[in-house]
Amino acid sequence: MDRVVNVCDRRDKSGSCDGVNVNIAAQSGSHIIAPVLTNTNITGNVQIIHNAPGCTGHHPNTQNEKTKISERRSVLLKFKERIRNEYQYVTEYNSLPGEHVLLSDRYIQPQIIQTHRDQKELEKEISSRGETFQQVRSSRSSQESISLDTLFKPDSCGINRGAVILQGNSGNGKSFTVQKMMMDWACDLYRTKFDVVFHVKCKEVSHISSGMSLVELLSYNSFLSSDEISMMLQGSPERVLFLVDGFDELKYTKDIDHMSPPTDLYQKAPPEVTLCALLRGRILRESFLLVTTRSTAIDILKNVLKEPHSFTEIIGFSEKGVQEYFKKFFHNDILFRKGYEYVRANETLFTACSIPVICWIICTVIQERLNDCADVTSGLETTTSIYVDFLCTLLEHHSQGSGQSVPTLVKSLGRLAEKGILAQQVLFDEKTVHEMVSDPAGSPFLCKFLFKKRIHQETKFSFMHLSFQEFFTALYYLLMDEHESKKKVTEIFSIYKEQGTSWYAAPHFAAVVHFIFGLVNKDIRLTLQKRHEAWGQVGK
Numbered sequence: 001m002d003r004v005v006n007v008c009d010r011r012d013k014s015g016s017c018d019g020v021n022v023n024i025a026a027q028s029g030s031h032i033i034a035p036v037l038t039n040t041n042i043t044g045n046v047q048i049i050h051n052a053p054g055c056t057g058h059h060p061n062t063q064n065e066k067t068k069i070s071e072r073r074s075v076l077l078k079f080k081e082r083i084r085n086e087y088q089y090v091t092e093y094n095s096l097p098g099e100h101v102l103l104s105d106r107y108i109q110p111q112i113i114q115t116h117r118d119q120k121e122l123e124k125e126i127s128s129r130g131e132t133f134q135q136v137r138s139s140r141s142s143q144e145s146i147s148l149d150t151l152f153k154p155d156s157c158g159i160n161r162g163a164v165i166l167q168g169n170s171g172n173g174k175s176f177t178v179q180k181m182m183m184d185w186a187c188d189l190y191r192t193k194f195d196v197v198f199h200v201k202c203k204e205v206s207h208i209s210s211g212m213s214l215v216e217l218l219s220y221n222s223f224l225s226s227d228e229i230s231m232m233l234q235g236s237p238e239r240v241l242f243l244v245d246g247f248d249e250l251k252y253t254k255d256i257d258h259m260s261p262p263t264d265l266y267q268k269a270p271p272e273v274t275l276c277a278l279l280r281g282r283i284l285r286e287s288f289l290l291v292t293t294r295s296t297a298i299d300i301l302k303n304v305l306k307e308p309h310s311f312t313e314i315i316g317f318s319e320k321g322v323q324e325y326f327k328k329f330f331h332n333d334i335l336f337r338k339g340y341e342y343v344r345a346n347e348t349l350f351t352a353c354s355i356p357v358i359c360w361i362i363c364t365v366i367q368e369r370l371n372d373c374a375d376v377t378s379g380l381e382t383t384t385s386i387y388v389d390f391l392c393t394l395l396e397h398h399s400q401g402s403g404q405s406v407p408t409l410v411k412s413l414g415r416l417a418e419k420g421i422l423a424q425q426v427l428f429d430e431k432t433v434h435e436m437v438s439d440p441a442g443s444p445f446l447c448k449f450l451f452k453k454r455i456h457q458e459t460k461f462s463f464m465h466l467s468f469q470e471f472f473t474a475l476y477y478l479l480m481d482e483h484e485s486k487k488k489v490t491e492i493f494s495i496y497k498e499q500g501t502s503w504y505a506a507p508h509f510a511a512v513v514h515f516i517f518g519l520v521n522k523d524i525r526l527t528l529q530k531r532h533e534a535w536g537q538v539g540k
């Protein structure tokens with residue numbers, strides 16, 4: 001309830017007021033301190049309204065207001081400085097304790113597009129390599145690729161979208177993009193649009209077990225107290241941006257829809273419910289949201305996120321982006337040329353380089369080899385070893401642990417991959433995928449697509465690229481016992497013989513055979529065995 005205090009300057013004997021009569025009103029939860037009025041010439045009724053949010057009669061020049069503004073400003077400055085200190089560095093997967101790299105020494109602008117692909121376009125992109133792949137990519141992104149500072153510009157109809165989805169496959173750079181945006185804001189790059197930007201990691205939210213208000217959630221693992229967060233949110237909500245990273249990692253269940261959501265900044269609820277209240281616009285409706293997700297959670301997110309929202313997709317690096325990445329990474333023109341030319345000449349690796357995490361793996365491996373004065377170009381085995389490194393990196397750093405063992409997961413993905421190779425198919429229907437893979441949404445290797453089919457939507461899955469489908473098929477054969485494995489490979493040779501083609505004339509199968517040869521390499525087998533004890537059986 002609001003409180004009103006009457007301050008009378010002069011009272012008559014009966015105790016009633018005449019002369020100056022001051023009303024001070026404050027909203028519930030705030031304090032009223034009566035001002036000392038001395039030597040005033042005020043006549044009639046003077047009403048002083050406490051400057052609480054939502055109150056009318058707001059007078060920006062009161063001392064109280066000025067103090068608040070300056071407190072808020074200093075909290076903001078402190079926050080920005082802390083963000084700059086922390087976000088300027090990246091810890092890499094192989095960083096030793098205390099080792100960091102500057103974000104500016106790694107970050108390359110990825111391609112971000114605003115349209116959904118149709119089925120034909122997608123099939124073409126997934127199955128092409130080398131020059132053809134680059135052509136397909138550049139024809140898509142040339143007119144559309146957008147930069148980070150334009151994500152919230154009004155669309156062509158002038159509609160301001162309060163929320164933006166940033167979809168992307170695992171390792172394509174969603175978290176990196178969020179880190180860059182936080183850093184840009186802390187360096188005052190979004191000054192004209194946003195006063196405050198908050199970073200919410202869904203993975204962290206999923207690990208909180210107690211109920212939390214939005215203010216508490218934002219202060220969790222940040223450098224600010226709930227009071228400081230609250231102070232920053234007292235300004236204009238339309239100048240606040242939330243970067244919500246990894247929606248796919250949020251423990252979202254249907255029950256959340258049936259729980260009553262918090263309606264203000266301070267009401268506690270299970271953390272997922274509080275976050276969804278923000279996403280749905282139940283709290284701070286006017287604020288802006290950027291939500292990143294893998295494609296596997298897109299159908300849930302589109303129903304949770306407030307409208308109107310827009311869709312964008314991060315599709316990794318362009319050809320030029322890959323080149324820039326190599327240049328930045330090596331810092332040395334000779335090393336850059338050696339590394340880049342090697343990758344450029346390998347169609348499979350060059351195609352895979354559009355995935356930023358693959359660029360990092362390749363450059364790290366090449367640098368190690370160059371440092372050891374080893375041959376960078378030991379062909380086949382290097383291509384397979386990069387794919388093995390990619391597999392291990394995603395399993396170790398980008399996997400939510402769906403509860404199944406690594407061999408079980410790899411086998412199920414391998415069976416699916418093989419089915420597609422035999423049928424020359426890169427898109428899989430939902431039913432097949434659910435029959436073969438126990439938790440497709442939890443696997444970082446699968447992508448999900450929604451297509452319009454007449455009056456319905458159709459869901460399909462794929463591997464990130466055909467080359468990963470081929471790689472998983474090869475792994476599948478090597479995970480079988482020797483007898484089974486030989487039988488499988490002989491069967492496939494005979495299928496191709498029946499069709500009057502030799503295996504090397506069938507490109508999908510040829511790539512599978514290349515990966516098999518690569519995987520039986522002793523060093524690669526040892527790598528797999530070392531990194532995952534459970535993988536001891538690979539390539540026996």
Ligand SMILES: Nc1ncnc2c1ncn2[C@@H]1O[C@H](COP(=O)(O)OP(=O)(O)OP(=O)(O)O)[C@@H](O)[C@H]1O
Nearest residue numbers: 106107108170171172173174175176356357360398
């Ligand atoms: N824009 C970029 N510039 C340079 N390197 C990048 C960029 N984006 C990603 N990377 C590299 O790829 C790695 C993986 O990126 P990131 O963690 O952002 O992927 P993600 O899309 O968030 O994956 P996931 O969905 O599995 O969480 C980074 O650690 C970094 O090495």
